[in-house]
Amino acid sequence: MTMVINEWQLDGKLNRALQSAQRADFAMYLAWLTPAVDESAQFFTPEALTERIEQNLLQQLGVQQARTFCQTETDIMLMQHHSAALQQGGLTQLKLATYLNQPPLTQFDDKSRLAAEVWQSLSLHCRRRLQQTTPDKPDINPAALYEVLEQLHGVNAA
Template sequence: MQPIINEWQLGDRLGKALQHQQRADFSLWLAFLSPAVEEMAEFQTPVNQAAQPKHDLYQQLAVSRRRPFAYQTTDELALLQQSQAAQQGLAQLKLYSYLQEQPWVWQEDKRKLEPQVFADLDLHCRRRLAGDKMTPSVSDETALYEILEQLSATQV
């Protein structure tokens, strides 16, 4: 079963529950929806595939990119230089460590969470961590006119 993310996956169930004043069903369907604002149906518009200009601010401002937190093969030379600086004295070691950024972790994994934290996440957060993208269904815009006609006929 595919998780319910936004209103277009419910079809007309949410509207029928509201129309027939079924508060329990309406609350149940609302509880199924994702709390993430960017996944709401209002924000699921077609993406314009126009050619976007490429701006690289790092290059324009002559700023170097930040190094990753994980250990890399190029860090071996830096560690060798750090050990040489340590042999020259503590002041030299401190100066070198201020000038060269050191790796913080051996392997960088952005999706790594402790099991207790992962167990507390709701299904929508777990789905976003897994990288599952939602697929919008094809909707019929003319169906809205028919629904409005039915509603106006019941009110008269």
């Protein structure tokens, strides 16, 4: 038996069971379907076809590929170009150059590295979680707990 993922693999049996009020068959067919929403029939499209159409559309519109957020070797020339645009045309020319060729957002491609301003604004709990350190737990002494309970019981009795 093959795995049933989409409704179209049942050849209308799910619909017929629903229309003829066959609850047991409908429940069985429904249980065969995958619970993942992205694999249902509405969202199922062949991957190769969509990628080819998307690439063709990007080429037709002349859209550049998305750049990485970190600084690359070619960004030094880009920064010099932006600096020259600021000197020659002012802020409006710099904005135009920035819109046409976006500068890098970060210097490094390390997702766990945070800027100093961001790190300083984090709470101590967030910093500890990011550093993945756990505080030392004190040793548990059951006899000490018994003594504390005895003292509390003596205070309540008096």
